[in-house]
Amino acid sequence: MELPRIISVDDHVIEPAHLFERWLPKKYQDRGPKPLTAGIGELEYVAGKYQITMDPEGPPTDWWIYEDLKFPYKRNIAAVGFDRDDMTLEGITRAEMRPGCHDPKERLKDMDLNHVEASLCFPTFPRFCGQTFAERKDKEVALACVRAYNDFMVEEWCGDSGGRLIPLCIIPLWDVELAVAEIKRNAARGVRAVTFSEIPTHLGLPSIHSGYWDPFFAACEETGTGVHMHIGSSSQMPAASPDAPPAVQASLSFNNAMASMMDFLFSGVLVKFPRLKLAYSEGQMGWIPYALERADDVWREHRAWGGVRDLIPEPPSTYYYRQIWACFFRDMHGVTDAALDVIGRDNACFETDYPHVDSTFPETKQVALEHMKGIDDEVVYKLMRGNAIRLLELDFDKDRAR
Template sequence: MELPRIVSVDDHVIEPAHLFETWLPAKYRDRGPRSLTAGIGELEYVGGAYRVTMDPDGPPTDWWVYEGLRFPYKRVIAAVGFSRDEMTLEGITREQMRRGCWDPKARLADMDLGHVEASLCFPTFPRFCGQTFAEARDKEVALACVRAYNDWMVEEWCGDSGGRLIPLCLIPLWDVELAVAEIRRNAARGVRAVTFSELPTYLGLPSIHSGYWDPFFAACEETGTVVCMHIGSSSQMPAASPDAPPAVQATLSFNNAMASMSDFLFSGVLVRFPHLKLAYSEGQMGWVPYALERADDVWREHRAWGGVRDLIPEPPSTYYYRQIYCCFFRDKHGIDSLDTVGRDNATFETDYPHVDSTWPHTKEVALDHVRGLDEETVHKLMRGNAIRMLGLDLDLDLAFDPDLDKPGS
């Protein structure tokens, strides 16, 4: 099988040390994020959260320092190039990382090695939907940081990539009108994706049921901006026992995506904004069939008392198939359930450079999943659905690059 060149809808970028020094206006730089290298102390994992301190005698680590925050880069988020046993929670410097983590030209080269044509990258230091800036005390500086990050994302990270690096921007989560303005500012320069929290109430923000976010959703619908929600974008991952090891959290990582999708299906948001597009990133898709079945059953059997009789006029799955995209990279159960997941709703990701990443074996992993599917479906999963979702100016029919796919390349 000739596998189409992949459009990955979920990868990550490690921010370069010069980002805010270069892109933040000079008057804010002394109050904005600073990059430094310092030792790291022992990392603790307590109740689903990490605790870490600086230690002058600890291993050298690259940090961001911002207000009272000390944010270290760890191997698990810059894991490509390490063996599985080396992908730990230890600190890491950019010099120790594979250069493609933070350098756009090196990233393009690694994408070629991974059979990837285009990539949408989530932030690291700002966290998955910009929580770092939403939690800051000085909101004037925080707003400048959001805009500086977006300027860097559009003009530097993606600027010289020929459309292969796809811009994904932040919003100031603390003010919906400022968020609308940022959506419009970025849409005017071709941005068609924004990152948002899967469960904003977990961040102390209004829920999607409140109507507060409707101007944001309206602006996204009007500009064709996809609302991308990454697992963990609610600043917490599902956990079981407080003393459970991180492996439990990793196993349950899809749970917040499932909760978020149920929230949206019964919120009326997709009814009021029928052209709004939602994308769930790194949530996999094997859970989708039952979630839809249960939502439709609840709508049929329980709508009179369940608060949605007059809010949701059609079965909830109607809105999923019309407006929601999921993604996968290792999910054979999801592939087996593809007719229910939706052949037009599933997209592929590589998760570069995280510990879950399929790189550099992305092509082999993808082929192992799609072998036996018809050519049209394979094309949709690997690139077609992502191109349609994001409105990308890419060749929809590109399937094979002889220079990149020849043996030994």
Template sequence: MSLPPRGAGPQSGCLRTVLASGRRQEEIPLGVLLAGDRMGELDPEAAKDEHEDEETEPPKPRPRRRTARDKNSPRMSWDEALTKARSLTADWSYEHLDAERIRKAVGCSQDRSRQVEDVLRTEREEQALPDPDKEVGLACVRAYNDWMVEEWCGDSGGRPIPLCLIPPWDVTLAVAEIRRNAARGVRAVTFSEIPTYLGLPSIHSGYWDPFFAACEKTGTVVNMHIGSSSQMPAASPDAPPAVQAALSFNNAMASMAMDFLFSGVLVKFPRLKLAYSEGQMGWIPYALERADDVWEEHRAWGGVKNLIPEPPSTYYYRQIFCCFFRDKHGIEAIETVGVDNATFETDYPHVDSTWPHTKQVAADHVAGLPDDVTYKLLRGNAIRMLDLPFDGNTTASR
């Protein structure tokens, strides 16, 4: 990769820094909710016509006696139905996994049984897949990184910033890839916001410490995009996609404000830098307040008394960067969010992107802010975070 010389850089416009990559994984509803059993077929108007000539009140319909399955159906939660279905169908063949058989065996509603069928079939299909060839996987990771550094960013003069991958199944290989890319000027790597959702060890386990140590030593920023755990927050399993889109910032909140701040990772590696993409920032002031309150009030049983020596917010302001593209509440609270911790992004080319009105959106957000704060949000913080040799940054080491 041919990086720009120290002090060089774009002569006009703003630095466009890609803080995290990774394609959004669309969540497909587990099943299509169909109309449930109707409480009754009697049309009130028809009933009225039928009895309008009678002087006596028509007899009330006799309540239908409910079976054991009927009693369970409305009260059986999604987790209960799926757990029970997994147990009862363990020895069923794939062909026998149909909604009607599941409904009869589990005692759940027809709608629930269709959802359970979708999940069980998906699980069986995944189990039938061959074990991944990790040698091929590693070759793919390296090939992607080579393309990113040498072709996509190689002769750009430093405008796009390469963001490389690691082989997440082996921390030793991940460390080697960090060092290989750092040696050619790479300043950023992508990581999962919550690795356990991918079947990987958690950040609390110590497994990832060599990776974090390598990132700290090489000045490589650990970047996490919402959804990089292949799981997006949701409410009801049959909720429309808009629910996940509205709740997407929760991924960053769970990872940054709680998991990392209470993990001890930022204590062990005080020069490690984390960056969260597409997480916005308006929620950060309360999240930090809550984290500090828990640290103070629940230290006796919270498991962090000897792990986190200072209030968690200390480590946020020292080592974490957030990103925003539409967040007026975050701008109003920018002093608490941290004028040195926030960076503006565009989310191009996702549907949430501010393009083609990015400059106007940015101008609207920073209107009324001091010039030095505007510079930090739109350019300066990204330069400092990635240690780039732009705008006279004298700390750039490469």
């Protein structure tokens, strides 16, 4: 099989130390994030949360210091180039990272090594949907930081890539009208992707059922901006017990995507905004067939007492096939013919998760080929790039019917 070059819908950028010095207006820089290299203490995992301290005697680590926040980069989020057993939660400096983590020109070289033509990258220091800025007290500076990050993303990270690095922007989560303005500001310069929380109530924000986010969804629909939700963008990961090891969270991470998708399917949001596009990043998709079956069964059997009789006029799967994209990279169960019959051959995209510990780099082509065994060439094209082109409204493959 000749595998098409991949368009990865979920990778990550490690922010360069100069980001806010270069992109944050001077009047905010004293109060904005500052880079620092300092020792890190032993990291503890307590009740599902990481406890991190500075230690002058500890291993050198690159940090961001911002108001009361001390944010270190850890080896598991810049894992490419390390052996599996060395992909730990220890601190790391940019000098120790593979340069493609934070240098866009080096990233393009690594994409060439990895059979990847284009890549959409989530933030690291701002966290998956900009929680870092939403949690700070000085919202004037926080808004300036959101805009600075987006300017960096569009103009520096993606600017000289010839379209191969695809901009993914964040919003000021604490104010929906400011979020609308930021969507429109970025859409005017060609951005077609924004990151959002899978479960905003976990961040202390209004739910998608409340109507609060409707102006945001309307702006995304109007501008063709897809809403991308990464696992962990609710700042919580599922675990069975508070003292369970992190491996339990890692194994259950798809749970957040499943919960979020059910929330949207029964919210009426997709009925109200029929051209809104949702994408679930790093959620995998082998769970989707049963989730859709259950959603449709509940709608059919329980809609009267379940509160959705007048809210959801058609089976929930109707809106899934019309408006939702799944994402996978290691999910053999999700790419069987039987699974794809239900997941939808037009509803799934591939990712590489560079440079995280889950990344398939530098073996992405082999991993993808293993998953695509026995799959029709046209479907392979859709899964590897065609569906991402539709989702992100890319200029690739213009001569090919979509």
